Amino acid sequence: MLRPQAARWLEVLCSRRDGVRTVATLAATGALEVELRRAAPTEQPLRHLAAGLAEYERLHARYGRYWERGRLRQSPLVGSPDALLDLTLGRLGAWRREADPLIVALQADEEELAHLRWLTKIIAHLTAGQLDYRLVSECGPVLATSCAILPREADPRLPASVIARRVPWDDQQCLLILGPAAGIAAAKRQVQAVKGRIIERPAWLRGDATEAGLQLRARCQALATGIVHRYAELDALFEDFALGDVLGEVAWLAWFARHVGALERAGDQLVWITGWTDDPHGGALIDALAHSQTRALLRLAEPPPAVRAPQILVNPRWLRPFELFTRALGAPDADEADPTPILAVVVPLLFGYMFGDLGQGLVLALLGGWLDRRFRGRRETARPLARLILVCGLASMAFGVLFGSLFGREDLIPALWLHPLDEPVRVLAVPLAFGVGLLSLGQVLAGFGAERGGEFGRWLRLDAGLLLVYLGLLGWLLHPGAAWLVWPGLAWYLVGALTLSGRWSVRLAALGELVERALQLLVNTLSFARIGAFALAHAALSAAIVTMAAAAPAGAGLAILIAGNLVIIALEGLVVSIQTTRLVLFEFFNRFLHGGGRVFRPLPPPPAMVGVA
Structure with missing residues (x-):
């Protein structure tokens, strides 16, 4: 794999x-x-x-x-x-001669039905208002009325001679316009200029808002029935002309x-x-x-x-959601490792550590499971992402048990390991140790790729020595007595650099590369301290919300606790997801994966057809 x-x-x-x-x-x-x-x-x-x-x-x-x-x-x-194209165009020509009149009538009915449904909704808002719709419907010949639907951000410059009344609408503006006929015509042009739609009142619509609503519903029902019949006629023509x-x-x-x-x-x-x-x-x-x-x-x-x-990633079905991280760089080349199986362990551990809470993790797991069922059967990235949310939610639940945290409260379940705010140094140190292991694994995977690419000898001479130097420097920083661990790695690297083929400039460049790459590894290691920092920030924010809820009255306290946990799930869930992605792509992958492989791009499927005997 x-x-x-x-x-x-x-x-x-x-x-x-x-x-x-x-x-x-x-x-x-x-x-x-x-x-x-x-x-x-x-x-x-x-x-x-x-x-x-x-x-x-x-x-x-x-x-x-x-x-x-x-x-x-x-x-x-x-x-x-x-012959097939000639036959098809001929049949379509014959079909059009009979279908076009039906389609023209159908489109007119659909357009009228859409306008009448909008008008029905507008009049429904007027039923409970003070505006007498009978006066609107019977105005004339000097005054005229019109309805307009506009984008929410539109600002039409209506003539001063008209009066516009706003009608409550969903995500758009709805205006009922009254004024002289000339002013109404100018207002319509302004509405159309800002990409609005004019909803005309049919001449047969009379009476007050209640009577007009009944007339509109009857007409809409008749139009809907007629549309169904016309579609049935078109379906019959489709079969008649085969x-x-x-x-x-x-x-x-x-x-x-x-x-x-x-x-x-x-x-x-x-x-x-x-x-x-x-x-x-x-x-x-x-x-x-x-x-x-x-x-x-x-x-x-x-x-x-x-x-x-x-290059094709070959992984079991349960591992494929983690391919999202690998594919973010393209595709591994033939001489690069596919880290997907490793990510199945690393990603949940990183996310769960930074977002450890039993209750909040349960919400994420339920959300991921619901999205997974909703996107079932789809090939896009939505379903793998849903499964990632499910797995990360389960990891958060596991760390919530270790941290003794349930919806931010630490007094409901015992901590199997520790409460983060009680031992912040240990919470920061554990991710650093994890980072050392992950970066070292990245160096090993680089050797795996070098073996496939015919460069294993160079990796053994230089990169293996660099790995020893890196581990020796970390040992030295942790305990001064371990400084001697640096010298075997340094000797290994120096001997390897001297045995490289080529000019002396190649060997000297390799020596300079040692300093640069060793410092880079140390900086990358420090980046993993932010995992502990995010875990502490998550615990501190949860504790703040619990404190606020405890200080408020009973009903308000419960509302604060619910709202606060929702904010944590939405805000910190997003931040922790970004941080997990960053550590994987820029700290771990940077050691061995460059994504230089050719991506397999299958042809899009042709239009679906059913087979016949």
Whole structure:
């Protein structure tokens, strides 16, 4: 697990006619990154279809939301891309002739329904007010009214001849405007200039606010019923013209043109699909090809010379949330270690030590568990982050037991180890010892990478001696009698520097590097003292809140205790998370990880289709 794994090179041979379909089938697995071999003959199989695909994209921008309601079907028998695109555009032309009138009516109904719902909400606010809506609805012909919805920060310069009344609204402004017809027209232009919307009162809307509300609800119900019927008619047209049989295939053509473009030629009738996969044995790819009945041959082979393989992090599922830290620097190179398994121990220890409280940790764990369930099935970083919150919450609970802290109170449960404010020196010293071990481990991991990169001899000569010097200096600072521990490491480093090959300038540079890197390690070690400082700050803030709650009356004290703990969870939770990330990335990773590896970037999946026999 400490080693990243190189992605496998794959080669797929298929007919030119099936090239696009085969790429899309493989990309749907999320395990394909396409890369053409250098100097190989290539072709753009869809270049001659650029005009037709542009027409499809234009139609998709206009009608796509109506097509997405239907099922896009994948047929085992598909013609050439030329014939398929011609067939699709022809069907779409026939479908549009019948669908356009329905869509025009549907959009008008949806627009009217949206306006009427807003107007219903506005009038609902007037029902309990002193404004007589009957007077508003019956004004004219000299006076006119209008409603406007504007962004909260908008400041329209309305004419002096109109009167504007604000209506309570959510996160926007709502104005009811009254004035002469000319003034209302000018006010509308000002509203539109600040990106506001005009809500017109329909001529049929009469009566007071209560009567108008009843009329609006009846009209909205009729419009909603009509919209459902029109969508049903459009769905029926989708099936009548069998758009599901062709739109999915053309969507794959458009996807290929955007994300792939070219393939490698293998004669007049065949093409190669080449690239990388993170599927080590190709099982998922083979299954996808077999399920789609695509005629293609797949093999995993050695990559071409002088081509860098993407690096894959190979970790069990429960370790993958901690890959967020490793991926923050990119990807480990082939000769670098993957620290993810180590982070599964280090990150919870760092966070829990700085945020040790049984009750507050429980809140974080419950929050992480809830977010984990909510984001289930998603591939983005939200779910791994939720699992990190869960793990860090559990670590906080464990340290809360050790510190005897429950929602900031230290009188409810006994401390299995110590109360931080009672022994601040020990609280500061323990992280320093932890930092020494972590930095030393970083030096060892650097040797692990040097062994893979063929530089183990140099690491053994210099870095191993530096590690001994570092440990000797720490021993000297802790106890003057341990000063002799520095000399074996210094001798090791000097002998190693003298045995380096090259000019004397290389050896002298290595000696200067010893001083710089040893001081850097000592400074990095002191950085870990802030872990103890944050633990003390967390305990002090909790104690302050408990003291304030104890001094207040019973009801107010409970409110202070709850509010204070929420502030600690939100504020200190964020600060401790940032500090944990900083220590991992800039103190630990800096010893051995530079993230110079090539990141595996699979093709985005094509539009989903359902298979048919």
